Each structure stands twice: as C-alpha cells, then as structure tokens.
Amino acid sequence: MKVSIICALYNEEEYLVKAINSVLTQNYTNWELILVNDGSTDCSSQIIRSYSDPRIKYFYQSNNGVASARNLGLKKMSGDFFCFLDADDELTPNSLSSRLRVFHKDQNIEFVDGIVISIEKEKELYRPRFIGNPFNDLISLSGKTFFGPTWMIRNTGKVYKFKDGLSHGEDLLFYISISNSGKFGFVDEITYKYRQQNQSAMSNLKGLEKGYLDIYNELKINPLVTSDQLITFHRKFKSIMVKCYFANYRFIDALEILFR
Template sequence: MLVKFSVAIPLYNKEPHVKRALDSVINQTFQDFEIIVINDGSTDKSAEIVKSYSDSRIRLINQKNAGVSAARNRGISEARSELIAFLDADDEWTPDYLETVRRLREKYPDAGLYATSLKTEFIDNVLMDKEKELRKVIPDEGLILNFFKVNLKDISHKDIFYTSSVTVPKKIFSEIGGFKTGYWWGEDIDMWGRIGLKYPFAYSSKVCAIYYQNVVNGAAYKKKPVKGHPLLETAKEALKLGEVPRGIIKDLKEYMKFVEMCTAKHNAEAGERDLAFKLLARSDIKLAYKKILLSTIILSVIESNFPKFYKFYFKENIFAENKPQTQFIKRTG
C-alpha cells in the first residue's frame, strides 16, 4: 500500500539531534507517511537512536559514507511514495508541515516542488523584512514562477526555503536526475535550479520548519575552499542547449553572478582569495557584490594575521549581533 509521503532523512553523526528530527515527523497532524533514515556511515550512536524507535513506519538504511547527496539519492530510490519530503537530521518540522504540503499539492498538482517558509536561530521569519517588491513575486500561498528572480530580489539571500522545508514529486527526479554527488557546497541549490528551469514552485509563507546552524558536524561555518558551484555547471549547460525559457534567461544569468559571488565569498573566508580578486576585476559584477567581497577579503586578512584582534573586535562584538546572512549552503552528510 502506497503512503502519501516518504520522508528522507540523511544521517551522519547527528547523535544529539536526530531524535528531535524524528519526533517532529512522528508528531505531524497528517500521519500517512514513511520515514527513511539513510545512515551515511555514522561513527557515533546516531543509528542506535533510530533503532530505539518501535514505529514500523521508520526504516533505517545503512551505507558507507558517500556524502549528503548520495544519501538523499538513496532515500529517493527507496521511497514508496510519489511525494518525497526532505528533512535533515538536525532540523525539525512544526506539526503541520505535511498537512500544509498536502494542501499545496491538492491546489497545485503540476508544481515541480512544494515548500514552506522556515525560521532559524537568526531569522524568526524570512519574509518579515522583505520589501514590497519582493512580496509581489513571493505569494503568501501560491506559485513561484521564477525561482531565480525571487532569489535575486534580496542581496542578503535570506532564502525563502531550505532543504528541510521542501517536498518534491518522485517523478521529477526520474526526469531531471538526483542530487549531484561529489559536492558539499550548493548541491541543494543546484537541484532547485534544475527544477526551476522546467516547473513552477508551490509555496506557503507559513513557517513549518526550523533550520538549525549551531549543531555538531555542521558545514554552515565550514571553512574549506570549494572548486566551484554545481549550479553554474547546470546553468551554463542549459543555456548552451537552449533549454532555458526566454522569460527566465536574464534572471538566470544574473543569478549565476550572485552564485559566483557567494562562492568567492566562502573561499575568501576560508583563506583562498583568488576567485574574489577575479570577480573584483570583472566589469559585469555588481558594485554591491564587490563591496561584499572586498569586506570579506579585508576581514579574512585580519583574521589570518591578527586572530586575537579579529575574535575580540569582530567575531564576538560585531558578528554576535549580526549573524551571517548569506546562508547559501546546508550541511554535509
């Protein structure tokens, strides 16, 4: 018998958090679901916590560590439902998440993605401070027709959804493929971009998920340079093959520059500044982006050469009040 939702939870060393995630699914107001936990080679007691549950709807699948994309792809292949909801093992849902997504599905059966708003430690509601122009393209509840345009409207990139507030029909993955493996940076954004090139998104601004960054084994603050962003490869290939709808081309190209800026910013924070300097020299990069990169370069130099000064005067005094806003990646599995 098919279930309404398959909930895919990638798991890698989340012992302090996985119970919270599981309980948030079990406590949903809508109860027609299965939970697929993909244990991606955890070395702590995460799997034991999952095994302690007697709920027959929970399946634990063990595999060697292959990364979060491989774990999510395994969850997709094992899913018994047409609707696959993603939840990271250190996040949680509010009790009405699945009920909200079910309503979106009934209203917008042809959407390629269903998502709700969320809150984090740093942002109570990501739509509260959105300007009127942005609210025009982000409905309280309805269809988002241009994913790239929505994300370009706010330079701070307070995303209107994250992986843990997303549900995707299984047939979509059959059409466009799974999450790209070999990346820990931007693999989720790449997936949403690939879907957004072909389908509208059904969205509710109701907060139905909680995204945690201050967690063990987290990559939100992982300082490791990356070679590139998978969405750039996807976008370049789609443009080359003429697969981008005419009305989206301009926004996609500008969004690619935004992605380049975010990648350069991340690398500069990790001590690799070459990409940031290259973007600073390009005439097609927005001044606002260059200001962000220049500020990041200066702070990274201070941090590298004067770590005590940086920690006291910047990280503790300033950034404690202004948490990172370019929350462009999720965590690794």
C-alpha cells in the first residue's frame, strides 16, 4: 500500500533538507514524496533537484498560496493513503508504519493521527485520545483532534480540495470538509515533529481572526452543519480570539470581538 506525502513549500531552503531526509529515513518504504514549489525565490529548487530518489516527485507553480500548492499535490498523488508535511517540519522514522498499522486493524478508520512534539524543545504538543467520527469535535473546536497538517488519511476517492485563498485555518476547514463520514483513530507514538519558531499565527492575530471568520462563513453554507454546531463554533472561536488578544495586551481588539 502506497503512502503519498504532500509537501507544499515557499522559500524553505533552511529546513527543506531535514524535511526531505525525514521522509527518506522512514522504516516503511512504499511512499511517494510530492514536493510542490509555490514560486520560491530561494534555493529550494536546487535542493530538491539534488535528490535522485525516484520516489521524490517535484512540481513547480507560480506563487498562489499553500492551499493551491496542496491541491496540486492532491491531484498528482497516487497513494492508497496520504498525509501532509510542512517543509519546515519533520516526520519521525516510524511515522508512516505506525499509523498504517492502525488502518490495517480497522478498515472503518479513515483518519489516523499520532503524538506531535516540538522540534526545538522536544516537548509534547499534542497527544490524541479520540476515537470516532471527528466532524462535530472539529466544528466545536474541542481540542480532541489536532487540526494541524498531521493526519494520515485513507484515500477513499472523496473530493479532496483545500479552499483557495485562506491564509489561516486551511487545515481545519479541509478536515471538516472530508470528515462528515469516516472514523478517526490514533497511535500512541510520536509521528510528527513541529517547528514552532517560524509559526506566525500568534504574531498575526488579525489574520488568525480572519481565518476563523472565513471558516465560519463556509460552515454557514454547509448543509451538513446544524445551527447548534454553527453557534458553538462561533462562540468558541470568539473565546479563543479574546484569550489571544488579552494574552498579547490587545484589549481593544479583545473587546471588539467580544461584543461583535
């Protein structure tokens, strides 16, 4: 069974070698790494072309954003399962094999996650504990399922597509769009190493707020989302943003969203 690993990148020359090497050192070898260069102006292209492994497939497009780049990767993939890897993050050597074991044990499972740690501190950031359909938990922002680029997904032939134009929250909306059916499971092993120092969401809180609002507007036109779920999402994202603004001493912004 082949696993497609989709990596969208833009000017990631500093960490790209580590990301690619983390795939090359997988103890499961039936994979393809689909690298989509979203118009990088650094040496990313030269780095990728230095690899001769035929499992590495390289595509270039003019700069159009991470959602567009991932969509190109989704179109090009040929795997029975697929996952994503940000170009500044890394997979652990057992990342593919450990999650595949969960899929093989239960044919009803469509999504599998694992433990996520910080690269810089090797500190645990997320440990999944949820089994079942994740649709409601994603919408309620319960935290039971992590909505970073860390899931492995069984390719069931659904329409897999990111919403173009989102700068924040693209993973969450994508997972919501494919999880109305299917079972979520997890492996109690570290599968993904996340680099925090370059993550800019907390330094761009207005962008984060806009991302939540964009998702909210998409949920409003989703016939599978109930009015109660919509209300829960709206309340929860406002609560998250208020806490973020207060933590950064942006009290006016916090009050504005609180009473909006």
